[in-house]
Amino acid sequence: MQHFTPKKVSQLFSLNNDPMILSEFKPSTRQKQGLFEKDLFTIDDVQKIGECKGFFKRPQRPMVMTFFTTKGGVFKTTLALNVARMSALHNIRTCIVGLDVQGDITLAMGVLPQESEEGEINDVLNRYDEVKGIYDIFTGRSQVSQLLLDSDIPGLKVIPETPELVAMADAIAGMNRREYWLKEKVIAPLKLMFDLIIIDCSPNWNRLTTNALMASDILVSPLECKINNFRNLKIYRRMLEEFQNDMQIDLPVLFVPTRYAANKKLSCDIRDWYQSNLEQVSPVGIRESTAVEESMALRVSLLEHRASGEILCEMKQVLSWLASECLSRSEDVTNINSLDGQASSLAKKTGISYQSQLL
Numbered sequence: 001m002q003h004f005t006p007k008k009v010s011q012l013f014s015l016n017n018d019p020m021i022l023s024e025f026k027p028s029t030r031q032k033q034g035l036f037e038k039d040l041f042t043i044d045d046v047q048k049i050g051e052c053k054g055f056f057k058r059p060q061r062p063m064v065m066t067f068f069t070t071k072g073g074v075f076k077t078t079l080a081l082n083v084a085r086m087s088a089l090h091n092i093r094t095c096i097v098g099l100d101v102q103g104d105i106t107l108a109m110g111v112l113p114q115e116s117e118e119g120e121i122n123d124v125l126n127r128y129d130e131v132k133g134i135y136d137i138f139t140g141r142s143q144v145s146q147l148l149l150d151s152d153i154p155g156l157k158v159i160p161e162t163p164e165l166v167a168m169a170d171a172i173a174g175m176n177r178r179e180y181w182l183k184e185k186v187i188a189p190l191k192l193m194f195d196l197i198i199i200d201c202s203p204n205w206n207r208l209t210t211n212a213l214m215a216s217d218i219l220v221s222p223l224e225c226k227i228n229n230f231r232n233l234k235i236y237r238r239m240l241e242e243f244q245n246d247m248q249i250d251l252p253v254l255f256v257p258t259r260y261a262a263n264k265k266l267s268c269d270i271r272d273w274y275q276s277n278l279e280q281v282s283p284v285g286i287r288e289s290t291a292v293e294e295s296m297a298l299r300v301s302l303l304e305h306r307a308s309g310e311i312l313c314e315m316k317q318v319l320s321w322l323a324s325e326c327l328s329r330s331e332d333v334t335n336i337n338s339l340d341g342q343a344s345s346l347a348k349k350t351g352i353s354y355q356s357q358l359l
């Protein structure tokens with residue numbers, strides 16, 4: 001069982017190491033550390049403290065935040081994992097849905113049977129074979145609640161990526177209301193169980209991605225601070241705009257500049273350009289840093305791993321910004337419902353099923 005020192009808890013929730021803030025919470029355990037006994041918080045304590053004092057507030061209604069852009073290696077999975085773990089540490093019921101067949105977030109969450117586990121190879125392989133994914137919903141073999149894997153944080157669950165995802169994108173293409181499959185069959189039941197649903201997409205514009213966008217309340221797109229990305233950005237924004245027009249949705253897109261090199265002028269200039277020229281962009285970017293790679297290798301968020309440094313300040317600011325955007329949009333119920341209504345009334349009027357001609 002994981003235990004947390006008061007210092008660590010303070011670090012997690014940016015409490016400035018102020019003992020007064022934590023004094024109202026009693027640590028549940030004492031442990032011997034060297035000659036002394038130390039009061040330590042359990043993970044349940046930490047979640048209570050996070051809920052009262054942290055920077056991530058529970059959304060007013062269940063929210064779906066999707067991480068997607070048409071580029072790989074730009075920290076989509078990293079940001080998705082950091083948001084999900086921090087949200088769960090704030091006692092917000094959170095579910096990660098992996099939609100990238102590479103399975104990065106499933107691996108990073110460590111929810112699959114591990115190679116290092118004890119036991120016969122056949123046992124491990126069998127357990128691996130039994131892991132279910134959204135394909136099992138598609139075939140009618142499982143219900144959503146049967147797919148949820150536990151993580152090391154209570155209340156944080158994962159629907160893992162399985163190899164069958166490869167076939168799914170094509171299989172959905174032949175269905176009625178094909179852009180709504182994920183929203184109706186997977187996300188709707190998850191919204192009854194969770195406050196926040198995080199979808200981690202592959203960099204491909206395919207049917208799984210469009211399904212994720214249709215099911216989302218917020219799209220988070222990391223933007224690499226590299227010169228060749230300017231052109232990508234233009235095309236990407238146009239593609240999103242056409243998709244939204246076509247599908248009659250109004251999906252907020254939040255941009256996060258990533259992979260900037262703090263010691264390279266051009267890279268910092270690109271980051272600044274994003275920040276001055278895009279409407280919804282995070283207040284800071286996320287730099288290249290080995291600390292984040294280490295935290296991913298250890299399967300934790302950066303704030304759980306690291307106590308200080310500029311990268312930590314950046315990650316905190318980005319997470320706080322995403323959390324506050326999520327909260328404020330969750331308060332705006334009228335917008336979302338009326339948009340769904342608009343789309344369906346338009347479809348009724350024109351007699352056209354509102355599916356994208358683009359796709």
Ligand SMILES: Nc1ncnc2c1ncn2[C@@H]1O[C@H](COP(=O)(O)OP(=O)(O)O)[C@@H](O)[C@H]1O
Pocket residue numbers: 071072073074075076077078079104286287288289290292293296297
């Ligand atoms: N701030 C960072 N600096 C350097 N490497 C990072 C940072 N954040 C993440 N990484 C590493 O970069 C790689 C790509 O990140 P990832 O989040 O998987 O990208 P994507 O999901 O967009 O393909 C991963 O190996 C990850 O551990």
Ligand SMILES: [Mg+2]
Pocket residue numbers: 076077078100104105200201202
């Ligand atoms: Mg990824």
